[in-house]
Structures are given as structure tokens and as C-alpha cells.
Amino acid sequence: MASRHIYQQTVDEDVQQNDQNTCPECSGRVTTNSRETVCDDCGLVIAGERIDRGPEWREFDDDSTNSRRAGSPNTVARHDRGIGTEIGWGRDSDDRQLTQEKQRQLYRLRREHRRSKAESTTERNQIQGFVEIRRMTAALGLSQSIRDQGCQLFRTAQDANLLQGRSIEAIATACVYAVCRLNEQPRTFGDTAQVSKMDEERIRHCYRLLNRELDLPVPPAGPEQYLPQIASALDAHHETERRARELLEQADEHCVSNGQNPMGAAAGALYLASRQTGEHLNQDAVADAADVSAVTVRERYRDLQSVATA
Incomplete structure (x- = not known):
């Protein structure tokens, strides 16, 4: 039961199941997240963009000033949760062209910065696993919420030492399959194997491992x-x-x-x-x-x- 508690605490809290409302088109189940309300059966977007996450300024084509001063929002789909620093290209803060010497210096800084992003083997494994999950969810046409839940489940599996001696790609694929089942949007093992680098047998094995060790509340697929x-x-x-x-x-x-x-x-x-x-x-x-x-x-x-x- 302890493993179930771990998963329920770390799973993406951005998704909420609204069992009281039904779709006005097909009477299907409705899922609500921080951005929109969508029917899981027919895909109808009932409501969207309740929170404006865009900038508070306006930009025009003839405006040479750069008003952007904030990065992308935090996300569990990246090992640093999206709060890492990026070194710019080409121009300084006053929009002036950098010299060749300065550009070479920034190139060396970017290279060292890229190498220092992952300070441990755990973070390097997370980067590889999250890249695979983002790629597979995009290929399967899954939502951003499922992508984030898959990344969080991968992080939970890593904390439980389930990656030792096993393929990162296989665990990542099993996480995508498990999250689809948890959200009652199941994909077959064949569907996941088509977008994965692993075969069906290894995906089945890793999924059974996740289900057994983390005690996932997976409903039967009807x-x-x-x-x-x-x-x-x-x-x-x-x-x-x-x-x-x-x-x-x-x-x-x-x-x-x-x-x-x-x-x-x-x-x-x-x-x-x-x-x-x-x-x-x-x-x-x-x-x-x-x-x-x-x-x-x-x-x-x-x-x-x-x-x-x-």
C-alpha cells in the first residue's frame, strides 16, 4: 500500500475528473484540466483557456524592442521542471550584434552549460526517459496532461529503483501505456510498440513490473x-x-x-x-x-x- 501512496502523491495533479458533467454531444465523460474541458469520447472542447497564461504585453512587427522577460511555465515533463537557464544567441540585451570573438565565447559557454545540466546519472536517465515519453505521446496524439503524467510516473518508478538493470526506453513506453489505461484512454501494446524502440514483449514485462511494484489503480479496459x-x-x-x-x-x-x-x-x-x-x-x-x-x-x-x- 505504500507504493500506491507514492504514486497518488506524485501523479500530475493538473488533471481532475469531473464525473458530474457529461458531454452535450455524446453524453460521454468529461475531463477538466487547467486549460480546457474536453470530452474523452468524442474530443469536443467544451470550455478552454480559463486562465490566460500569455504575456501581459503586446508585440508588433515594427517594434524592435523585446518585451519578453519570463521563460516557459514549470512542467514535470523536463528533469529541471522547466526552470533551467538558456544562453542566448547572436545579440546582446540592447539588440546589438555580437562580435565573432564574443559569439565563440558564448558557444563554449553553451557547450559547458549543456554538459553541466545533468549533474548525476539519475538526471541523465530522466532526460533520456522524458525525451522518449514526449516523442511517443506526440506520435500517439495524446494530450499534454497525459504526457506530464507519464513523465511523473517515470520519475516515481526511478525513485522506486525500478530502472536498475532495465531499459530506459522500455520503462518509458510502459509508463505511457499505463497512464493511458489510468485515464481510460487505452492504447494496445501494438500501438505503443509502433512508436517505441522496444518490442511488445519487453513493454508487457515492464508494464507488469510497474503495476506490481507501484500498485497502480488501473481499471479494466472495456x-x-x-x-x-x-x-x-x-x-x-x-x-x-x-x-x-x-x-x-x-x-x-x-x-x-x-x-x-x-x-x-x-x-x-x-x-x-x-x-x-x-x-x-x-x-x-x-x-x-x-x-x-x-x-x-x-x-x-x-x-x-x-x-x-x-
Whole structure:
């Protein structure tokens, strides 16, 4: 239980789950952070930019003065939390061109400054892990909040000495996968392996390690959580996706999809819904979008069809 306490204290507190509000478009779950309120199911931005984080001045193209006097906001996605110092280029504080000798001197200072940023092996490992997490979350199209939570989980795993003898890239990928599951926006191991430098087996091993040692409160991934991902890949109509969600709810009431691959159940529901709404999605295309076989789609389609006609 101590490891659970560590994770809950260090996880990104910027994200808050608003269970009382629902999306006005699809009645899905709404997530609120410090910047915007977004529906997790359809991606609708309900409210945004409640806090103005921009500068308090205005700049114009014909204004030669540089009014910027503050850096980027603090973030857990960097090992120094974004408060490090950067040495400028080319011009001094009065916007005058530097001499060649002064530019060479600044180049040497930047080089030494870059080397001194990581004072220990721990910080160097954090830099490498955070770079991988930022790259993978961008490739998967995940939000900034999930990126920050992934970096914080990596920091927690490092504090728990889980990186010793293991690949930094594998732990970073497992952190991204775990945070997606924690936010009920799951990605498959195949999806994460496509943007990672590690194979699926090593990602599974590191994820099981994180889940066991940190006692992560990971909810079970249901087929309805994978439904928006498959529908988006197929560019399915919103009515088809809504009908597929209803079929999955009926299947859950009759315990039809218990113990089955959630991706296969979501694919079968979407295929059956497309036939009922007249969209008629191709079976092979649905299987490819869900990364399952066409046989799995047909089997889940028949199971859901028996529930729909009951």
C-alpha cells in the first residue's frame, strides 16, 4: 500500500475528473484540466483557456524592442521542471550584434552549460526517459496532461529503483501505456510498440513490473473504451458509433463479451452497427482498424447479433 501512496502523491495533479458533467454531444465523460474541458469520447472542447497564461504585453512587427522577460511555465515533463537557464544567441540585451570573438565565447559557454545540466546519472536517465515519453505521446496524439503524467510516473518508478538493470526506453513506453489505461484512454501494446524502440514483449514485462511494484489503480479496459479509436480510423458516422455503444451496453448486461478481447468486441459491435444503420463498413477494414482477424470480427458479430435480436 505504500507504493500506491507514492504514486497518488506524485501523479500530475493538473488533471481532475469531473464525473458530474457529461458531454452535450455524446453524453460521454468529461475531463477538466487547467486549460480546457474536453470530452474523452468524442474530443469536443467544451470550455478552454480559463486562465490566460500569455504575456501581459503586446508585440508588433515594427517594434524592435523585446518585451519578453519570463521563460516557459514549470512542467514535470523536463528533469529541471522547466526552470533551467538558456544562453542566448547572436545579440546582446540592447539588440546589438555580437562580435565573432564574443559569439565563440558564448558557444563554449553553451557547450559547458549543456554538459553541466545533468549533474548525476539519475538526471541523465530522466532526460533520456522524458525525451522518449514526449516523442511517443506526440506520435500517439495524446494530450499534454497525459504526457506530464507519464513523465511523473517515470520519475516515481526511478525513485522506486525500478530502472536498475532495465531499459530506459522500455520503462518509458510502459509508463505511457499505463497512464493511458489510468485515464481510460487505452492504447494496445501494438500501438505503443509502433512508436517505441522496444518490442511488445519487453513493454508487457515492464508494464507488469510497474503495476506490481507501484500498485497502480488501473481499471479494466472495456470494449467501449476502444470504440472511438476504431471508429475514428474507419471514419465511421457518429450514428454508427452511438449504435455500437448501445450494442456493447446490451452485451455487458447479458455478460456476452466477458473474457473476450475488448478490441474484437468493439470491432464486432461497430460492424453490426454499420449494418443496422446502413453504412455497411467492410469487414476486413474493421478488422485491420482493430488489429484483429476477420474471423474474430465475425464471431463477435454473431454473439452481439444474438443479443440484439433477443
